[in-house]
Amino acid sequence: MNTLPLHPLHGCWDLAASAIRAEALDTALALNLFDALVEPMTAAELAHSQGLHAANTAHLLELLWTLGLLQRERTEQATEQVPDRYALAPVARECLVRNAPGFCGDAWRYRLTSLRGLAGRLRAHVEQGPQLPENTFQSATGAGWAAAARAQIGQEQRAVSAAAALDIMDRLPQVQQARRLLDLGGGPGWIAIELARRFPGLRGVVFDWPETAAVAQENIEASGLAERLRAQGGDVASDALVDGEGKGAGEGFDLVWCSSVLHFVPDIAAVLAKVMAAMAPGGLFVCVHAELPATAEEAAQVMPFYLPMRMVGRHVLPEGGTAAALAEAGFVEILQFGSGRFPMSPVRVAVARKPKAPGDPMAAHD
Known part of the structure; x- marks a missing residue:
């Protein structure tokens, strides 16, 4: 040495x-x-x-x-x-x-190309401010992202992220009782597919931009799960969320998976309120995002991947920020832990529950 x-x-x-x-x-x-x-x-x-x-x-x-x-x-x-x-x-x-x-070699090369492009604009961001189209927050949309979801991002989700998601779910015994799933910003749908395979009683929706949702629907059908899963296209900031059986607010999802979505939305609090409204009382919300640690050594594992996003105004919260936002939105029983099994940087997992119905003794205890 x-x-x-x-x-x-x-x-x-x-x-x-x-x-x-x-x-x-x-x-x-x-x-x-x-x-x-x-x-x-x-x-x-x-x-x-x-x-x-x-x-x-x-x-x-x-x-x-x-x-x-x-x-x-x-x-x-x-x-x-x-x-x-x-x-x-x-x-x-x-x-x-x-x-x-x-195999995720194509996914790695896709990330490399993306990061190279972002790095090449850093100086302009610092000198002139964000260099973005008119809609700052519209990201992961359109035919280009759908093509990546079908190929490189789909490859990465199948090879890495789906297994990491199952690892998290295995730590949460209450997931065994879940019956209605929302995979919010689920991309090509492989996480929802693997969750449905692991938990045979689970039904639900993959929600993403319309072009990407079409890719998820293809994957759902190819996996033989079309009777239990479907893809829904829309904008989480403006469109309604309904569960896989068409139920409305307060009757819907008892399990919501949300990974690397809050970075891109215009208003985190508004999206969390919408998710809360779409969940069944007592439902579980599993929120997985990169956060910025307080120490230089730990932050060095995160910041290179997310500095370009921050420079165009997207959200990368400080460590504990996701849990704090969930608490502010009214979620309870919040659990936090880290995971190093996702692509790129370590992430923080925040698991929270929607309070039970008003008047429920446990709701008062919450």
């Missing part, structure tokens, strides 16, 4: 080097190198099979090894005649090989 003292600017230089690391992974995915390395081989063998430059392929594989994506099988005395062989590390085999169930 390197124990040499480092210059105080080392962290800044390391930031510059991160561009090379990202480019290395992007290159490997674009060239399908992880697929080719399902069986271990030398750099020369890989280069020959893929029509690449042998020496530079070796350099790339060595960098991927330093990132923990490859394992290097080194002989006691590696030479040109007895070169190193490279094999996939477990994370690459599970997530970066295209036919693997957990």
Whole structure:
């Protein structure tokens, strides 16, 4: 291990080097190198099979090894005649090989392209203020986002977010009794689909912008769950929320899942009031969002992903902010915990309950 003292600017230089690391992974995915390395081989063998430059392929594989994506099988005395062989590390085999169930390489490249574009506008944001179309908060809408929901975001949701959501639900025994689900801002619908598979008594709605809701409906039908789930298109800021059986306010959802939605809405309090109105008394609201921790070390895991959003006026609340907003909206029995299993940064999970009907002894206790 390197124990040499480092210059105080080392962290800044390391930031510059991160561009090379990202480019290395992007290159490997674009060239399908992880697929080719399902069986271990030398750099020369890989280069020959893929029509690449042998020496530079070796350099790339060595960098991927330093990132923990490859394992290097080194002989006691590696030479040109007895070169190193490279094999996939477990994370690459599970997530970066295209036919693997957990493949999310396209989703990672999509995030990289998006973050590069946002980073390129940071200076303009600082100098001139938000650089946005007229409707600041309209995001994740239209055909472009629907295409991403069908491909890259859908891939990420299937491979990562759905499993993370199930992990959260497994910590909440009361979910077993839920019967009517709202997946608010559910994108391609894979979280709702996996929840319906895990809890056979669950029925409900995936709510998102119309173009994205159409993608969710396709996925619901392809999953054979159209009798229990449906997608509803609309704007959470202006459209009504009704449950999967068409019931009205106060009769509806007894489980609401809401992940990374409140960042984008114009008025968090108004949306929470609308969700409250659409829930059944005693219903459970599971709200999952990135928040900004108070310490620099923890905030460093979050802020790079969300700084561009903050610069255009979107909401990234301080740690505990989601729970505080839920309490202000009238939700009770609020539980908070963290999760590091979602894409990009760690998130905070706030679980809350809608009070029971007025006059209920437990409502007074709330």
